[in-house]
Amino acid sequence: MSERMAELVLQLGFIIFVVRICGRLAKGLGIPPVLGELLSGVIVGPYALGGLALPGFPRGFFPLEAGPLAVSAELYAFAVVASIILLFASGLETDLGLFLRYSLAGGVIGIGGVILSFVIGGLTGAALLHASFTDPRCLFLGVLSTATSVGITARILSDHKRMDSPEGVTILAAAVFDDVLGIIMLAVVLGIVAVITGGPGGPDALNASGVLGIAGKAFGIWLGFTILGLVFSKKIAAFLKFFKQTFDFSILALGIALILAGIFEKQGLAMIIGAYISGLSLSKTDIAAVIQERIRGLYEFFVPVFFAVMGMMVNVKEIFSLRVLIFGALYTAGAVLAKIAGCGGPALLMGFNLRGALRIGAGMVPRGEVALIIAGIGLASGILDNQLFAVIILMTLITTLTAPPLLSVFLKKSGSGTKKPVKGDDSAAAAWEFHSLEIADMVLDTLLKDLKAEGFYVQMMNMDEGLFQARKGDSALSITKKESALTIETSQVDMPFVKTAVYEVILGLHDTIQQLKRLSDPRAMKQELSSLEGRSREEVLSLIDPEGIILGLKGNTKEEIITELVDLLDRQGKLLNRDEALRDVLQREKTMSTGMEHGIALPHGKSEAVADICVAVGVKKEGVDFESLDGEKSRLFILMISPKKTSGPHIQFLAAIGAVLKDETLREQVISADFKEDVALLLQRGS
Numbered sequence: 001m002s003e004r005m006a007e008l009v010l011q012l013g014f015i016i017f018v019v020r021i022c023g024r025l026a027k028g029l030g031i032p033p034v035l036g037e038l039l040s041g042v043i044v045g046p047y048a049l050g051g052l053a054l055p056g057f058p059r060g061f062f063p064l065e066a067g068p069l070a071v072s073a074e075l076y077a078f079a080v081v082a083s084i085i086l087l088f089a090s091g092l093e094t095d096l097g098l099f100l101r102y103s104l105a106g107g108v109i110g111i112g113g114v115i116l117s118f119v120i121g122g123l124t125g126a127a128l129l130h131a132s133f134t135d136p137r138c139l140f141l142g143v144l145s146t147a148t149s150v151g152i153t154a155r156i157l158s159d160h161k162r163m164d165s166p167e168g169v170t171i172l173a174a175a176v177f178d179d180v181l182g183i184i185m186l187a188v189v190l191g192i193v194a195v196i197t198g199g200p201g202g203p204d205a206l207n208a209s210g211v212l213g214i215a216g217k218a219f220g221i222w223l224g225f226t227i228l229g230l231v232f233s234k235k236i237a238a239f240l241k242f243f244k245q246t247f248d249f250s251i252l253a254l255g256i257a258l259i260l261a262g263i264f265e266k267q268g269l270a271m272i273i274g275a276y277i278s279g280l281s282l283s284k285t286d287i288a289a290v291i292q293e294r295i296r297g298l299y300e301f302f303v304p305v306f307f308a309v310m311g312m313m314v315n316v317k318e319i320f321s322l323r324v325l326i327f328g329a330l331y332t333a334g335a336v337l338a339k340i341a342g343c344g345g346p347a348l349l350m351g352f353n354l355r356g357a358l359r360i361g362a363g364m365v366p367r368g369e370v371a372l373i374i375a376g377i378g379l380a381s382g383i384l385d386n387q388l389f390a391v392i393i394l395m396t397l398i399t400t401l402t403a404p405p406l407l408s409v410f411l412k413k414s415g416s417g418t419k420k421p422v423k424g425d426d427s428a429a430a431a432w433e434f435h436s437l438e439i440a441d442m443v444l445d446t447l448l449k450d451l452k453a454e455g456f457y458v459q460m461m462n463m464d465e466g467l468f469q470a471r472k473g474d475s476a477l478s479i480t481k482k483e484s485a486l487t488i489e490t491s492q493v494d495m496p497f498v499k500t501a502v503y504e505v506i507l508g509l510h511d512t513i514q515q516l517k518r519l520s521d522p523r524a525m526k527q528e529l530s531s532l533e534g535r536s537r538e539e540v541l542s543l544i545d546p547e548g549i550i551l552g553l554k555g556n557t558k559e560e561i562i563t564e565l566v567d568l569l570d571r572q573g574k575l576l577n578r579d580e581a582l583r584d585v586l587q588r589e590k591t592m593s594t595g596m597e598h599g600i601a602l603p604h605g606k607s608e609a610v611a612d613i614c615v616a617v618g619v620k621k622e623g624v625d626f627e628s629l630d631g632e633k634s635r636l637f638i639l640m641i642s643p644k645k646t647s648g649p650h651i652q653f654l655a656a657i658g659a660v661l662k663d664e665t666l667r668e669q670v671i672s673a674d675f676k677e678d679v680a681l682l683l684q685r686g687s
Contacts, residue, residue, distance in 0.1 A: 008074045011062060012305065018044055019304040034149075034368060035400055037304045038393070041311020046070050048316050062312060068379050068386075070313045076380070080271065081258075082306030083373045085299055087272040088257040090179060090370075091279020092288050105170055108346045110177025113364050114146045116342030118185060120334045121145030128327050136193045137388060140378045143189050144392055145335045148178045149368025149400065153407070157363070157478075167356050167417045169476045171363040172469055174343065182370060183276050187222045187269050193383065221267060222277070225260070229281025237285035238631030246287075250294030253282060270377055272370075286593065286627070303369075310372045311393075313379060319390040327387075328394035335395055336402070339364040356417025359410045366403040367396045428495045431487045432502065439509075440484045446505045451477070453590050541656055541684045543615045543640075547572060549676040553620040553637070558593075561624055562586060562603050565616040565639040574614040581609035581641055595628030599635040599671070600661050602654060606644045613642040613653065617679060619671055635671050636661075657683070 019037045026036025044050045047070065050062025057063075062071065069076050122142030126133045133139075153175070157168045229236075236256070240249035257278035264274035282288050318324055344361030352360065375392040378384035384392070434440045448458050448468065456470040456477070468479040477498060478489040488498050550568060555561040562585055570578040584607035588594075595601045616639045623633025638657055661667055666682060673679045 004072075004074065008072070011072075011075060012078070014044070014061065015041075015305055015308050016301075019308045023304065032368075032400055034307055035397060037307035038311045038372070038397070041308035042314050042316065042393075043311075044308075045312030045314065045316075047312075047314065050312065068382055070315070071309060075309055075312075078302065079306045079309035079376065082302035082309075083272055083376070084257055084261045084275040085254065085295065085302050086306065086369055086373070087275040088254060088279040089292065089295065089299055091276040091281075092283050092292050093279075105350045106173030106177050108350060109170060109343045109360060109364075110174040110181060112346040113148070113174070113339050113343035113361075114178060114181045114185065117145040117335065117338040118142040120338040121331070124331050124334045128330065134192070136383045137378075139189045139193060140374070140383055141331065141388070141392075143182070143185050144367075144371050144374050144378075144395075145331075145338060146178070146182045146185060147367050147370035147374070148175050148339070148364050149366040149370075153363045153366055153403070157407075157411075165417070167352070167359040167363070168478070169469075169471065170347070170350075170352075171360055174360070174364065178364070179276075179370070183273055184219060184222055186374060187273050188219055190269050221264075221269065222273060225264075225274070225277050226280065229277055230284075233281045233285050234625075234627065235631055237282065237287050238627070238629065240287060241629050242631075244629075246290050247294055249287065250291045253278070253287075253291050254295055254298070270374075272373055272377075307372070310376055313376070314390055314393050315386040318386050319394065321387070324387050324390045324394070328391045328398075331391055332395045332398045335367070335399060336365055351419055352417055353419050355410070355413060355415055359407065359417055362403065362407040362410050365399050365406065367399045371396050428492050429487060429489045430495065430499060430502075431485060433485045435484055437484050440481060440486055442509055443502070443505055444479070444481050444486060446509065447479070447502060449590075450501060450505060453587065541653075541660070543613060543653065544617060544680050544683050545615075546676040546680045548614075548616045549679050550616075550618040551673070551676060551679070553618040553624075555620070556624060558589065558595075558624065558626050559586065561601075561618065561620070561626075561637055562589065562639065565603070565618050565637060566641075568616045568618075569614050569639075569641070572614075574612075575609055575641075576611060577609040581605075581607045584609065585639070585641060593627035595626030595634050596658075597628060597630045597632070598661075598664070598667060599623065599628075599632055600667070601626045601628065601634035601637045602640070602657070603637065604640040604642075604654065606642050608644050610641050610643055613640065615640050615653070617683070619673075619679070621671060636667065 018040045022036040022040035022043075023033035024036075026039075027033045042048060044062060046060065046062045046064035051060040051064055053059065054061055064070055065072055119142065121144060122133050122138045125131070125138035125141035126135065129135065129137060131138055153171055157165075157171070240252055243249045243252060257275045260274035260278045261271035262274070265271045282291065340358065340361030342361075343364045344357035347357040347360045348354070371392065375384065375389055379386075379389045432443070434443065448470075451470045452458055454472065456472040456475075458468060458470045468481075470477040470479065475494050475497075476490065477494070480487045480489075486502075488502070490498055548568060550564065553561055553564055555564050563582060566575070566578065566582045566585065569575050569581070575581045585603055585605040588605035589603060594603045618637040618639070620635055620637070623635045626634035626637075628634055640653055660683060670679050670682050673682065
């Protein structure tokens, strides 16, 4: 065992260096890094240099193992974990709002591409293998032909400044459908294959009704888990946030993906389906972006190892055999034509002309990560042999290499891609150079948060590319961050909005930096702190006034509760501008929920709509979902608004009221009190 573990760690260390070097070389040549990582595995794998005898390694550094995998079980296990991380991250990146909002055009085009690719891929396999369409090998070849690598397409569109064009928006929306539909089809095919290979009666027992029954069961399992995940997503997020530290709950989220992946494998479905559903369930929660960031290190380590291991399983002799080359050429041609016709055809019905339809079809051609994962599943299960695996590797390489120049040719042809002029045909670009990676990151993060607050759907293309797209109605923004520069492309009509949004972000960060500078000055710090001197906890809590308390709040949502408390302050004459105060508090709430634990919520914010700090207290015994840390409904609400530009006991009040409410008995006394005076007295005295 110790000898095998020593070999494993040596192999992993070597792979890490090889994939990084080959990935960089590929990127320098203008080739997607994933191809460099895949080819690195082919070169150093057991069928090539890895099988050569070396001192201390008589069978080679990567010896050829018995069985279909060619690599050791330990090394393949790393590839399996990597595939789970990859699909979990893909699920997190899936914008469900975008999926639903652009369901018509994206859905029609995505479905067309998936169905035609599956049919042509399966029929090509049936013709060349002299088998029936329901042969497991043909079904796998059909599913393998459906997957699209949107990251490659996004980079091409960005290079041509067309991500915000009607074709670009449609391609990216259709790719979301492509991912979801591909996962569903994999679940269905695995269910059918399980019966064909191991069910009673084998293939002969599989009639039309049997196929529909198996497909329905597989689809039902996928749909059931997906619905449960989405329905309980906030509860899951609340449970994860119970662990407070972002690294803790991010790793636990990955733990959920691993558990669900194992459950799906036990049910005869692929692990990656469970992993994708886990990510999809958390994609709309407020911790999705944090999880993406925190698992990035694991992603960067495991995923390149996965591509290298997939390359190692390619038999070099087989890939250059005449049969594989012919099969691969025909299968690849079918895969390319299926996407161009399957996506381009429906595009003609959705308002695009032939030029636009060809652009959309070409943009859906690249295959990538998901195809390789499915191929690995087929090889490991014995459904695919070395020759078919080599065919799939050829298809992945060729479609990924040919798609960029093919799409570039269609994009370079001048003219609109739509039958009628639409917003987006007259695109414009604006660029900002910040000369600092940190400042560029801050501007980008703040801008994306502001766009989400404005109702935009923000989509990250993938974890390796600094590419984002934001959409709202017919407005589309393509955002690219490269080093310390930020570039945004949109229509001429929307460009004034973009420049104003970036200006507001820069202005806000400037004000923050100036405030930090003031605080770094000892004299300013002393002056800032002097405003708190002499204020005891009792004095700070005296801000709570019986007239500013509501014992029976009527609101049933977070927004309604906050509005009710703001209106109370307005009736008391404490607000200079009611609408502005409400907007500032709700804006703060969008950043992160102020729902605490034990039924307490502390909504607060800074606003120019108040001259002095003011407080309102409300009780709703039935409770309201406030997205609290422990997932419980909030019953006691303490709203605080303080001036933006003047110092005051903002933090001191929050700390003081938090200390008082640690007492469980006191909390219950406040919530069950019958008179406002009792509530004020309990909170002021803390007893």
